Amino acid sequence: MSLLAEIRQTVIDGQAKQVVPKVEQALAEGVAPDTILHEGLISAMQEVGRLFEEGEYFVPEMLIAARAMKAALAILQPLLVDQGVEPLGRIVIGTVKGDLHDIGKSLVAMMLEGAGFEIVDLGVDVAPERFIDAVRNGANVVAMSALLTTTMPNMKTTIEAIEAAGLRGQAIILVGGAPVTQAYAKEIGADGYAADASSAVRIARQLTGK
Amino acid sequence: MRRYLALTCEALTRSIHAAAADAPHTVTVELLRQGLHNTPKSLRAALQEQIDAAAPGAYDAILLAYGICGTSTVGLVARSIPLVIPRAHDCITLYLGARDRYQAEFDAHPGTYWYSLDYMERSADGASVGLGAATIGAMDEIYAEYVRKYGQDNADYLMEVMGEWGKHYDRAVFIDMGGADGQPYEEAARAEAERRGWRFERRTGDRRLLTMLVRGEWPADEFLVVPPGYRIRQSGGGLVDCEPVEDAEG
Numbered sequence: 001m002s003l004l005a006e007i008r009q010t011v012i013d014g015q016a017k018q019v020v021p022k023v024e025q026a027l028a029e030g031v032a033p034d035t036i037l038h039e040g041l042i043s044a045m046q047e048v049g050r051l052f053e054e055g056e057y058f059v060p061e062m063l064i065a066a067r068a069m070k071a072a073l074a075i076l077q078p079l080l081v082d083q084g085v086e087p088l089g090r091i092v093i094g095t096v097k098g099d100l101h102d103i104g105k106s107l108v109a110m111m112l113e114g115a116g117f118e119i120v121d122l123g124v125d126v127a128p129e130r131f132i133d134a135v136r137n138g139a140n141v142v143a144m145s146a147l148l149t150t151t152m153p154n155m156k157t158t159i160e161a162i163e164a165a166g167l168r169g170q171a172i173i174l175v176g177g178a179p180v181t182q183a184y185a186k187e188i189g190a191d192g193y194a195a196d197a198s199s200a201v202r203i204a205r206q207l208t209g210k
Numbered sequence: 211m212r213r214y215l216a217l218t219c220e221a222l223t224r225s226i227h228a229a230a231a232d233a234p235h236t237v238t239v240e241l242l243r244q245g246l247h248n249t250p251k252s253l254r255a256a257l258q259e260q261i262d263a264a265a266p267g268a269y270d271a272i273l274l275a276y277g278i279c280g281t282s283t284v285g286l287v288a289r290s291i292p293l294v295i296p297r298a299h300d301c302i303t304l305y306l307g308a309r310d311r312y313q314a315e316f317d318a319h320p321g322t323y324w325y326s327l328d329y330m331e332r333s334a335d336g337a338s339v340g341l342g343a344a345t346i347g348a349m350d351e352i353y354a355e356y357v358r359k360y361g362q363d364n365a366d367y368l369m370e371v372m373g374e375w376g377k378h379y380d381r382a383v384f385i386d387m388g389g390a391d392g393q394p395y396e397e398a399a400r401a402e403a404e405r406r407g408w409r410f411e412r413r414t415g416d417r418r419l420l421t422m423l424v425r426g427e428w429p430a431d432e433f434l435v436v437p438p439g440y441r442i443r444q445s446g447g448g449l450v451d452c453e454p455v456e457d458a459e460g
Contacts, residue, residue: 014364060356063371064364098320100378103371124378125320149278149299149449150316156446178250179281179444187446 004031004039007072011044012051014064016071023072033079037116041069041076045114049198059107062197066110073113087118088210091141092134094126095177096154101147104177104197108143111197112204117141128154128161135162135171141204145177152179156188172207176200211235212426213268215291217260218275220244221301221329225387225417226275226424233424238269244332246282247300253282266290271435273423277303278450286442287455293436294428296419297449301326305385307416309432315413321379323408325399326415327392382408387415 001009003026010019026036048065051057057065093109095102102124113119120134131142142162146152155175162168175190185193192207194200204210212235218226221244230237240260246253261272272291276283277298286293298304302324303312315322349369356365382403384396396412403410422428428435436442436452445451 014360016367017363060360060368063368064360067364067367098316100321101375102378103374106371106374149280149444150313151320153446179278181281181444184444184446 003029004036007036007040008044008047011041011065011068011072012047014061014068016064016068019068019072020075023075027075027079033076033083034085036072037076037080037085041072041114042116045069045111045201048114049111049201052196052198059103062107062111066107066114069114070110088116088205089141089208090118090120090139091143091204092120092122092131092139093143094122094131094145095124096144096146096151096158097125097127098154099146099148099151099177100124104147105145107197108145108176108194108200111201112143115201115205116210117204128158131158132162132165132167135165135167139171141172141174141208143174143176143200143204145175146180147177149179152177152184155180155190159189172204174200174203174207212270214238214271214273214424214426215240215260215264215269216273216275216424217242217257219246219279219301220332221326222275222304222420223328223332224389225304225328225415225420228389229417229420229424232421235424235426237273237424244329247279250280250282250284253279254285257283258286261286261291261293262289264289264291271426275304275420275423277301278444281444283442283450284444286436288436288438288440290438292438293442294423295434295436295442295450296423297432297434298419299449301329302385304419305387305415306413307418311416315383319381322381322383323379323403325382325384325395325402327387327390327395330395330398376406379406380408382406382410384410384412385415386412387417 007022048062052062091112095105109119109121120139122130144155146155159173173190174192175185176194182193192203194203214235214237216237216239218239218241220241226239230239242256246256269291272293274293274295277300279300298309303309305326306312353365353369356368382399384399386392400410434450439455440452441455442450443453
């Protein structure tokens with residue numbers, strides 16, 4: 001197996017500790033950082049998404065794969081910046097105000113990062129103003145999640161606040177979370193809805209034209 | 211006198227029976243296992259099965275002592291008997307007696323973990339668990355399985371991620387619904403709060419909504435009556451509404 005294939009497989013298997021020396025070795029052998037990114041990491045996370053959709057992978061497998069991907073990405077990131085490799089887009093992500101449940105959101109963030117997006121993770125309980133600031137600072141996608149029906153209405157409030165700030169045209173808005181549906185997303189004027197982390201990547205790529 | 215079938219979560223066992231005992235109507239209570247809301251599809255299927263099993267004309271209404279429960283009740287269809295459901299997010303509203311009261315609690319302290327006697331005494335492995343939590347014993351088992359499947363390094367990471375939610379919570383509330391002696395359970399909830407470093411409070415519950423439900427008092431702002439041939443849908447505010455089945459399918 002080639003070194004790139006090994007890196008890819010190690011990410012799919014979620015072995016964070018093993019992937020780091022392999023990436024270092026690849027760099028030492030002169031493999032370009034963006035080649036490692038695309039053929040090692042992004043390709044691995046696509047496979048992870050596929051395994052999830054096929055029902056072979058569940059949340060734990062996705063989490064450890066994403067963790068391995070992040071460990072490798074941490075090494076590549078400064079080199080990619082030097083190389084002038086542009087991310088697919090800048091996504092600001094967070095759970096809406098009042099919602100404190102971040103496992104799903106973090107998983108979505110990691111999958112998006114693994115697809116080549118730059119992620120600004122605002123964490124949990126994010127007030128509309130903080131999403132707005134991130135859009136002002138260049139985020140072109142806003143991704144919001146809510147686990148509870150109690151906090152779901154804050155997605156609508158946030159979209160209204162982005163509109164009121166005159167920034168609606170500058171960002172694509174994605175929503176998700178257990179109680180959220182396509183119909184609700186449409187009703188509140190979101191651009192996209194994703195049922196899980198894997199489809200979040202697909203929708204984000206589709207809507208950003210990447 | 212009317213005849214009602216009340217489909218109820220175990221988490222409300224004592225309260226629904228107390229309310230039904232005083233109701234001027236004939237109320238048949240059917241309990242469904244608590245925790246089904248963790249997979250809304252399962253709870254929805256279990257409820258629809260009970261609804262479908264009711265013989266036409268056997269009841270004047272089927273009462274759902276549930277909230278939207280994470281969309282579990284969305285999609286339920288009234289056959290020949292109307293359905294009635296409180297406009298509530300979940301059982302906390304039913305414990306506290308009013309949606310506004312829950313909303314005020316939620317807005318003030320979103321990071322609240324709720325405890326009740328019914329829920330605790332009916333949890334699979336005893337007292338020290340609140341609404342929706344995985345128990346300590348279960349967590350040990352999960353950890354052992356993760357170590358076996360993914361190695362210790364990854365198992366430690368997964369436990370940290372899965373436990374993250376607890377760090378954002380800062381308050382435990384025991385809801386006392388009156389009636390039976392809930393003291394041992396309140397103490398267990400208090401002990402768990404201490405262990406997790408959460409502030410502990412207690413609230414006196416209110417059977418108001420459950421009482422209204424079984425008495426047939428259903429003001430439109432607090433209850434949804436689903437006529438035959440209609441389906442429950444999610445409304446914009448995150449609560450329930452209904453629509454004719456043909457529209458939903460068309």
